[in-house]
Every structure is written in C-alpha cells, then in structure tokens.
Amino acid sequence: MNCIKHPEVVAVSKCVECGAGLCSECVKVSEYRRDNKPFCRDCNFNLINELLRDDTKAKKWLLAKLIANALFIVLGTIVLLGGGDPIFAVVVIALGGIPTAWKLFSPSKEEKWENKIDDAVAEYKGTGSGFFNSIIRFFIRVLFTVVVGAIAAPILLIVNIVKFVKCNNRIKGYEDELANFADI
Ligand SMILES: [Zn+2]
Ligand SMILES: [Zn+2]
Known part of the structure; x- marks a missing residue:
C-alpha cells in the first residue's frame, strides 16, 4: 500500500x-x-472542524452562564447595598449557583431508599407522615441549596471565566490549524 x-x-x-x-x-x-x-490529512481536517464546532457551542453556553451568574451577583449586591432585605439579597446572589448546588444536594439512590423505609416505619408506628417528611426534606434541600448557591455563585463565576478563556484559546488554536491546512 x-x-x-x-x-x-x-x-x-x-x-x-x-x-x-x-x-x-x-x-x-x-x-x-x-x-x-x-x-490522514482529510481526517485531521474533519476532526479539527468537529472540535471547533463543539467548542464554539460550548463557548456560547459558557458566556450565557457567565453573564447570568454575574448579573445575579450584581443585582444581589445592589439590593444589599441599597439596604434591602439581606435574605432576599442572598437568594438573588445564589440564583447563579443554584443549579449546581441543587444537584449537589440531590439524594443518592441509597438515601432515597432509606427515606422511603423511614417513612414507612413512621407511618406504621404512627409517629409521622411520609408526606410531611418528604416536604421537610424538600425544604431542607432548598435551604442548603440557597446557602451553598450564594457561596458557590462567585466561585462558579471565576471557574466559568477561566473555562471561557480556555475555550476561546482552543478555538483560536483550531482556527490557526485550519488556516495551516491551506498550506499543506
Ligand atoms: Zn504521505
Ligand atoms: Zn483518514
């Protein structure tokens, strides 16, 4: 060959x-x-185009997340500095970190089973209602999510800025590589 x-x-x-x-x-x-x-040359070319497409999409998402995150932090800070309700301010700041924090406090499969068993035992013993317990668990999760979300929001903003810069640099690299292909 x-x-x-x-x-x-x-x-x-x-x-x-x-x-x-x-x-x-x-x-x-x-x-x-x-x-x-x-x-081979063609497969290198196709691969770079594919990577470029994926990173271009990722860059748009990162930018959207970054702007939303920064906006909530600024709004929350304005509420706080303007003498508004501090709890409301914290909730606003947390909004950008909430999706991440909510996932963080998602119960594992084992925890879900344990909760179900606890609820069933409580129902049989007459010491509590499973429905009431699930509402309590939901509110505890919301509370943790807001508190951690507020702490996570500025960290996530920095993480997303770093990711955005790296993504942008990769895109530039792919574009340079594609430009070089014309010479080969
Ligand atoms: Zn050859
Ligand atoms: Zn090939």
Missing part, C-alpha cells in the same frame, strides 16, 4: 479513522492521534 497523499511513496502506517495509507512524512505532520495512531 502507498501513501494516499504521496502515491509514489510506500505507506508505513494507516489513518486510524479511514484506514488510508500514510508515509512517514504524513505520519509526522498528523496534528492529532488516537491511541497514538495518526490521522
């Missing part, structure tokens, strides 16, 4: 994606590798 790009040269390897033959020069210039195996 010969190289797909240099038909006069004997292939020393194959493209890990499409199986096309690759000469030693083409192996050397392969920008990406899977399991340490090279890609």
